[in-house]
Amino acid sequence: MIVDRTGGPRHVPGGFAAPIVAEEDGTYTKTISYYYICEIAKTIQPGAIRMGISTYGLQAEAAAVKNTDGSVGVILLNQEKRKVPVAIRMNGYLCQLELPEETLSTVMIHL
Secondary structure, eight states, rough: OETTSOOOOOOTTTTOSSSEEOOSOOOOEEEHHHHHHHHHHEEEEETOEEEEEEEEHHHHHHEEEEOSEEEEEOEEESSSSSSSEEEEETTTTEEEEOTTEEEEEEEEEOO
């Protein structure tokens, strides 16, 4: 979870990447992966059950879970350098949205 600026402590050549990088002066920097982990943890709650996964070619990927409170969490990944339109269909409802380029997005659905 935490490494120093050189990717250590090293157990393999080259070091590691981590969500938090410790600086020599005692401060730290949160990397983009830290924020991804936080967003995913809010969307997929403890005890969630996977509902399904989907892909739209190489452009977009999605995973959906049903949380214990009845909400549905959807994680959407757009690796393209352009916006990608997607549609989420569930129980007769349709949600259309456009994923910003190169982003991880989340949707919470409360039925």
